[in-house]
Amino acid sequence: MSTNNIRIAVQKSGRLSDDSLKLFKECGIKFESGGSKLRSISSNFPIEFLFLRDDDIPGYVEDGVADLGVVGLNVLMEHTRKVDVVKELGFSKCRLSLAIPRGENYTDLKQFEGKSIATSYPNLTSQFLLKNGVKAEMHEISGSVEIAPSIGLAEGICDIVSTGGTLLSNGLKEVATVFQSQAVMIANATLSSEKQAILDKLLFRIDSVQRGQN
Ligand code: PRT
Ligand code: ZN
Structure with a gap:
């Protein structure tokens, strides 16, 4: 790898990957992706991709193993990281929301006082509730969060919602x-x-792509 390359970490496969790769291709950056390839160097821009x-x-990115990264703001904000957010990319939009069983009445956040909440985002969830004067018990699980209330694991959940x-x-x-x-x-x-x-050159190209979409 040339030390003049900037290194960017993107998701290997998942909800961020297709739009991330599309964005860099629309920026005119040529590189190979897909399959089992975990690294790829562009043939026409000083950038190396890590998947x-x-x-x-x-x-x-915080440690400097990668210089740049593309990630959901939700994943970034759950832990305290010393990195700079340099661009909002406008894709993979979603929200972190509290949810309860459909049959239960909902009045306000106070209802969560002393309750157990299953979530993969215990820090964001408890900070939000504390800001609203509510102390709840976080039950951290890494996936299938939506199943928690029906199996008696928690009274509510806090998870990513899209549709x-x-x-x-x-x-x-x-x-x-x-x-x-x-x-x-x-x-970094x-x-x-x-x-x-x-990075400035890359951001300039991303701006042009985004302007073309508006
Ligand atoms: O394997 P890797 O660890 O890299 O990926 P991952 O499985 O942890 O993440 P992935 O690919 O599922 O999501 C990557 C990022 O996409 C998330 O961190 C969010 O920023 C964003 N994103 C956008 C979403 C969704 N939309 C989304 N809908 N992440 C997750 N979901 C889940 C949601 O929790 C629900 O369980 O998808 C399910 C379907 O959502 P609905 O509301 O459309 O039914
Ligand atoms: Zn993940």
């Missing part, structure tokens, strides 16, 4: 939004001036 799990991306279809099919209803999210580009806090110049 990773999304959860690992903020840490790699709301998953909540509906699991007998739940959304009652409050904790956080609005979308894909963002993050950067101490980029060299050479890498900053490449």
Whole structure:
């Protein structure tokens, strides 16, 4: 790898990957992706792609293993990370929401006082509730959160919602939004001036692509 390359971490496969790759291709950057390839160097722009799990991306960018990353704001904000958000990318829009069984009445957030909430986002959820004067018990689970109330694991959940279809099919209803999210580009806090110049060039191209879409 040339040291003049900027290194960017993108999700290998999942809800962020297709739109991330599409964006860089629309920026005129040529590179190979797909299959079992975990690294790819562009043939026409000083950039190297690393294909990773999304959860690992903020840490790699903070440590400088990658200079840049594309990640959901929800994943970034759950843990305190010293990275800069350099661009909102406008895709993978979703929200982190509190939900309860559909048959239960909902009045206000006070209803969650002392209750147990299953979530993969215990920090964002408890901070939001505490800001509203509510102390609830966080039950951290890493997936299939929507099943928790029906199996008696928790009284409510706090999870990512996009269409709301998953909540509906699991007998739940959304009652409050904790956080609005979308894909963002993050950067290491101490980029060299050479890498900053490449980032500026990349951001200029992303701006042009985004202007063309509006
Ligand atoms: O394997 P890896 O760890 O890289 O991926 P992952 O499985 O952790 O993440 P992935 O690919 O599912 O999501 C990546 C990012 O996409 C998330 O961090 C969010 O920023 C964003 N995103 C956008 C979503 C959704 N929409 C979404 N709908 N992430 C998850 N969901 C889930 C939601 O929790 C629900 O269970 O999809 C399900 C369907 O949602 P509904 O409301 O449309 O039914
Ligand atoms: Zn993940």
